[in-house]
Amino acid sequence: MRxxxxxxxxxxxxxxxxxxxxxxxxxELFDDVTMRDTLLEQREEALSEAYRRFGRKVFRVAYGVLRxxxxxxDVTQEVFVRLWQRPERFDPSRGSLGGFLQLDAxxxxxxxxxxxxxxxxxxxxxxxxxxxxxxxxxxEEEVMKRISSAEVRDALERLRPEERSPIALAYFLGHxxxxxxxxxxxxxxxxxxxxRTGMSRLREQLDTDALAFG
Amino acid sequence: xxxxxxxxxxxxxxxxLPSEEVLIVGAAVRVDPDLQSDYDTHRRVAARLADGFxxxxxxMSPDLWGRIARSAGIQSEAPVGTPAQDTTPxxxxxxxxxxxxxxxLVVAVLAVALLSSRQSAPTxxxxxxxxxxxxxxxxxxxxxxxxxxxxxxxxxxxxxxGYLTAESLPALPGDRTYQLWAIVDDRVISAGxxxxxxxxxxxxxxGNLVGLAVTEEIVGGVAVSENDPVAVWLAEA
Numbered sequence: 360m361r362x363x364x365x366x367x368x369x370x371x372x373x374x375x376x377x378x379x380x381x382x383x384x385x386x387e388l389f390d391d392v393t394m395r396d397t398l399l400e401q402r403e404e405a406l407s408e409a410y411r412r413f414g415r416k417v418f419r420v421a422y423g424v425l426r427x428x429x430x431x432x433d434v435t436q437e438v439f440v441r442l443w444q445r446p447e448r449f450d451p452s453r454g455s456l457g458g459f460l461q462l463d464a465x466x467x468x469x470x471x472x473x474x475x476x477x478x479x480x481x482x483x484x485x486x487x488x489x490x491x492x493x494x495x496x497x498x499e500e501e502v503m504k505r506i507s508s509a510e511v512r513d514a515l516e517r518l519r520p521e522e523r524s525p526i527a528l529a530y531f532l533g534h535x536x537x538x539x540x541x542x543x544x545x546x547x548x549x550x551x552x553x554x555r556t557g558m559s560r561l562r563e564q565l566d567t568d569a570l571a572f573g
Numbered sequence: 574x575x576x577x578x579x580x581x582x583x584x585x586x587x588x589x590l591p592s593e594e595v596l597i598v599g600a601a602v603r604v605d606p607d608l609q610s611d612y613d614t615h616r617r618v619a620a621r622l623a624d625g626f627x628x629x630x631x632x633m634s635p636d637l638w639g640r641i642a643r644s645a646g647i648q649s650e651a652p653v654g655t656p657a658q659d660t661t662p663x664x665x666x667x668x669x670x671x672x673x674x675x676x677x678l679v680v681a682v683l684a685v686a687l688l689s690s691r692q693s694a695p696t697x698x699x700x701x702x703x704x705x706x707x708x709x710x711x712x713x714x715x716x717x718x719x720x721x722x723x724x725x726x727x728x729x730x731x732x733x734x735g736y737l738t739a740e741s742l743p744a745l746p747g748d749r750t751y752q753l754w755a756i757v758d759d760r761v762i763s764a765g766x767x768x769x770x771x772x773x774x775x776x777x778x779x780g781n782l783v784g785l786a787v788t789e790e791i792v793g794g795v796a797v798s799e800n801d802p803v804a805v806w807l808a809e810a
Contacts (some may be wrong), residue, residue, distance in 0.1 A: 384620070407640075420626055422630045428633075432633060432640075439641045458623075462616060462619055462620055462623070465619070467792075487784045488637070529587050529588075529589035530622055535591040536584045536590065549576070551577075551581060554583050555583035558619075560612060562617070
């Protein structure tokens with residue numbers, strides 16, 4: 360079970376601080392609501408604090424998708440600059456800043472991964488990842504082996520294979536549902552439907568209250 | 574909510590939509606509270622999946638914060654510690670009272686502006702005001718997804734012409750531009766690059782127009798937008 364630290368902001372709304380994030384150097388910026396408000400005021404210490412607490416998490420997600428340090432750093436830079444330029448994109452009532460930033464990094468990383476510039480490199484990486492075989496099942500097995508969180512791996516393994524494959528191939532390798540449909544040889548609509556049912560089952564298994572997003 | 578759209582929202586939350594579908598599904602999520610709720614739920618799951626990425630990663634460059642600070646234009650010291658099908662356009666099928674009221678307001682605003690404009694060659698504003706009085710024309714508002722504030726008004730003529738008028742819109746830096754997108758059936762099509770400080774812009778759309786969206790892009794515009802819309806209008810089915 361994921362441990363969380365819950366705080367209450369000055370308006371009485373709760374905020375969540377992820378336990379493995381560094382403790383805030385500036386106590387004033389402890390909760391996400393205050394952090395967002397301070398970013399809206401364009402106070403530079405808020406961005407610095409956000410980077411200190413979540414920079415490595417953001418980089419980790421970007422690197423997990425892109426597998427290249429310089430590209431992951433580019434995405435990390437873009438995520439924090441976007442946070443500074445458009446802090447209103449983060450809505451604390453819908454989740455934590457950490458979750459918001461990680462998903463922003465995931466989305467930007469996938470955009471980059473799918474771009475023409477990196478398509479060839481991705482194919483090489485996937486060939487390397489799947490060793491001698493490029494069969495989707497083999498790729499999925501390798502993806503599952505690399506998942507570091509036992510809780511996430513267990514939750515995925517409890518899914519039916521036809522639900523697990525699209526989610527793993529899309530989320531961890533950055534394929535669109537169309538790409539997944541091509542890989543698996545099933546209709547696109549079927550892939551989308553399986554993603555939906557799989558996500559609903561994952562919700563039952565994962566503690567998602569702690570890590571909503573903005 | 575249709576089953577297909579619900580499935581698309583799940584894929585959207587997982588960042589598994591192809592880029593050409595992101596804008597239309599994203600716009601639908603922003604204007605439909607039920608879709609927004611489903612999206613939020615799926616996003617919570619997606620956020621938890623992020624824990625599955627390998628924990629052992631290369632060290633980040635010590636200068637990464639410096640790059641961020643320079644790009645953001647700040648001077649803060651480095652942090653310590655780490656860091657919708659027939660062929661008739663929808664607006665012509667939807668003869669609602671709301672459209673009528675909106676049309677009257679737009680015509681009134683345009684007429685006032687027209688009276689104050691120059692009595693010379695017709696401007697885009699003149700053409701927009703004239704189009705608003707044509708049979709079959711409709712007037713709609715493009716609203717900000719977050720606040721529902723009207724950002725643009727648009728006159729949609731029966732022959733596919735359209736006129737977009739900025740209502741409350743910040744001017745962009747010189748290297749940025751607003752770009753108009755038309756949602757025709759299930760396709761998102763660029764309908765024009767509006768510039769950094771648009772006033773009245775003419776556009777044309779062929780086919781079954783079901784929505785309009787405006788995004789902020791780099792100068793010159795883009796073929797496929799990866800940005801959230803700053804203003805959206807979706808036709809009622």
